[in-house]
Amino acid sequence: MTRPPSHTPAGTPPWPGVPAPPRARHARPRTLLLLAGLPLTAFLAWGAAHTISLASSWNTGRGSGMALAWLAAFLLLWWVPVSWLERPKTVTARGQRALDALDVTVQIPVYNEDPHALGACLDSVLRQTRPVQRIRVVDDGSVDTDGSLVTYAAVRAELLARTATPGAPEITWDRTPNRGKRHAQMSVLAHDDGDIFVTLDSDSVLDPDAIAEGLKPFANPQVTSVAGQVLVLNHDANALTRMINLLYLPFTRGLRSAQSVLGRVTINSGTLAFYRADIVRDAAGVYEHETFRGRPMQMNDDSMLTFYGLLAGDTVHQPSSMVFTLAPERPRHYLRQQLRWMRGTTVRHLWWLRYMPAGGIVFWTTVAEYIHILLGLAIPAAILAQPDLRGHLGVLALSGLAIGTVMSYLMALRLFTVRRSDMTTGQNLLLFALAPLAALWRMIILRPMYFYAMATCHRINRWGTRASVEVGL
Structure with missing residues (x-):
């Protein structure tokens, strides 16, 4: 059956307490690349060549080894130029008819979750230019700070009222005992007969074209999973959220x-991800019971679902499928989020090295990442440990500072590959100017x-969902 594209009528009243959602679209700033990208790339190439040449000329017996180490460090940043080759996936008219069905x-x-954030999420789903057939909300036993149950009664009533007309999506709203995000997902998806599953975080706010754009890669039968492009919704809340835009x-x-250029995206953020439904259904009973060193894992769910997609086919990123998410506004929340993600990524690295083909892209890019980390430690250690190299420390420090600034x-x-209705050109230019600060933050705090x-x-027993609402809309 072909479903003509439709969306919530423009006259539909806004969701109570929820501001109008922003819009975003993918852009290809060719002029910017010519005016800024080419000079920066040329300087980076000159700086890298100069540093390698300088190191190889040192008459220390170790100069050639140092030059090779620097060369390897540059080559392992392969993804920086390759990222510019990404283009949104498009479809033919025939392919679009198949997607509409x-x-x-x-x-x-x-x-x-903050009730207003959840309302904004649901409202954005209902306003999609490509309507969905089902919305399945699962409350994983939310509780208030005093231990009382949170029911989201007003949000649920509003959702049911807005979907009471013929042709609206089928709605289910379940409440389960608190067992973690994976159990909440599979309590409904294990038995759902849909063709495509879309996973959303409860603070995700979709651009109106997010679903339509996110489905397009599935016109290729080899694609099993699609990642949406994640944008920070509360980008101007404070200095931290502005920095997170860059981080x-x-x-x-x-x-x-x-990774998408190669068809091997390793982590589709749970903020917005699309999966062929049979991939998820086949994982029922295993996905929600993953363990690491004998302990259950409920976090790191998005990379596990992507892992199943990698085993079955291609996983890609659709840069024109936009989703806005609430970023942490307090340093404590941000650092806890980062630590949770970093631990999860470490575990998933072990999975990729163990289960992905040894001759495949995912295996070797994981190896390359660890080699790059080791070089970042080994090069400074080698310089400091050898008296004949320490004499060149100042030159190397200046070269590293210049190259790092250009890279940032x-x-x-x-x-500038995204144009947002809620951000001005001036805001983007200011963020661009502050890019070296983000690089410094990564080096001093995140590394x-x-x-x-x-x-x-x-x-992993310390990985858990928030004890109370952390960020409000």
Whole structure:
């Protein structure tokens, strides 16, 4: 059956207490790349060549080894240029008709979410230009700070009232005992007969074209999973959320984009991800009972679902499928989020090295990431440990500072691949100017945290959902 595209009429009243959602679209800033990207790339290439040449010329007996180490460090950043090759997937008219016939189920797990954020999420699903067939909300036993139950009665009533007309999506709203996000998802998806499952976090706010764009890659039968492009909704709340705009870039519009060019995206953020439904249904009973060192894992759910997709076919990123999410506004919440993600990524690295083909892209890019980390430690250690190299420390420090600054600006150019209705050109330019601060934050704060997370990844009993609402809309 072909379903003509439709959406909630423009005259539909706004959801109570929820502001109008922003809009975003993918852009290809060719002029910007010519004016800024090419000079930065040329300087980076000159700086890298100069540093390698300088190291190889040292008459220390170790110069050639140092030059090779620097060369390897540069080559292992392959994903920075490759990310610019990413393009949104498009479809033919025939392919679009096939996509229109798919039954799409959106699943939203909820735990201690701000009611207004949940309302904004549901409202954005109802306003999609490509309607979905089912919305399945599962409240994973939310509780208030005093221990009383949170029912979201007003949100649920509003959702049911808005979907009471013929042709509206089928709605289910379940409440389960608190067992974690995976159990909340599979309590409904294990038995759902949809064709495509869309997983959303409860604070996700979709661009109106997010579903339509996210489905397009499935016109290729080899594609099993699609990641949406994640944007920070509360981008201007404070200095931290402004910085998070930059801190998210290397993954959301860098590594993930490069992986998508190769069809091997390793982590589809739970903020917005699409899966062929049979991939998820086949994982029922296993996915929600994953363990690590004998302990149950409920977090890191998005990378596990992507892992199933990788085993079955291609996983890609659709940069034109936009979703806005609430970022932490307090340092404590942000650092706890990062530590949880880092521990989860460490565990998933072990899974990729164990189960992905040894000759495949995922295996070797994981190896490359660890080699890059080791080089980042080994090069400074070798310089400090050898008296004949310490004499060149100042030159290397200046070269490293210059190259790092240029790299941070090259990555920050990815800011301009998205045009948002809630951000001005001036705001983007200011963020771009501050890019080196984000690089410094990664080096001083996030890199030591990553080493700690790697060493303590077994502490999965500390991974848990929030005890109370952390960010409000």
